[in-house]
Amino acid sequence: MAGKKIILAADHAGFALKETIKAFLSGAGYDVVDVGTHNSEPVDYPDFGIAAAREISAGKFKRGILICGSGVGMAIVANKFPGVRGALCLDEETARLCRLHNDANVLVLAGRRTSDTVARKIVETWLNTPFERGRHAARLSKISELESGLYACPVSE
Numbered sequence: 001m002a003g004k005k006i007i008l009a010a011d012h013a014g015f016a017l018k019e020t021i022k023a024f025l026s027g028a029g030y031d032v033v034d035v036g037t038h039n040s041e042p043v044d045y046p047d048f049g050i051a052a053a054r055e056i057s058a059g060k061f062k063r064g065i066l067i068c069g070s071g072v073g074m075a076i077v078a079n080k081f082p083g084v085r086g087a088l089c090l091d092e093e094t095a096r097l098c099r100l101h102n103d104a105n106v107l108v109l110a111g112r113r114t115s116d117t118v119a120r121k122i123v124e125t126w127l128n129t130p131f132e133r134g135r136h137a138a139r140l141s142k143i144s145e146l147e148s149g150l151y152a153c154p155v156s157e
Helices: 015-027 045-057 072-078 092-102 116-128 135-148
Strands: 005-010 031-034 064-068 086-088 106-110
Touching: 005 015, 005 045, 015 031, 015 064, 015 116, 045 064, 045 072, 045 106, 064 072, 072 086, 072 106, 086 092, 092 116, 092 135, 106 116
Parallel strands: 005 031, 005 064, 064 106, 086 106
Antiparallel strands: none
């Protein structure tokens, strides 16, 4: 895991878990960029999700971790950006599959539903699982085409 850069963001409900994950990643040799929030005072999750997802979409970071209370809001924000494939993961199996099949480059965690111990396991699984490619690469190509407005879905009503 050493020698990698990763961007983190959270709202107030994800702040404590973000701090735990930041320490875990730093200890594992990651260069961690934290775009906030930097305390548990109430904030709007889109402000911080946008800050991180924009950097990933622009290619400045290959991966990021976003955290809010349920994880849902941050997942919605992240997936508005081209090239960002955010996955809300509440367990290790989802983290493994979102990497294997979807090449998820943003991990979203639920600060109010995920313990520090479970979160570390999810993060470790997500970071260490490679993209399987094969049939999954063709599916991701369709998503990229959709983002660029070029995808013509073969299924009609």
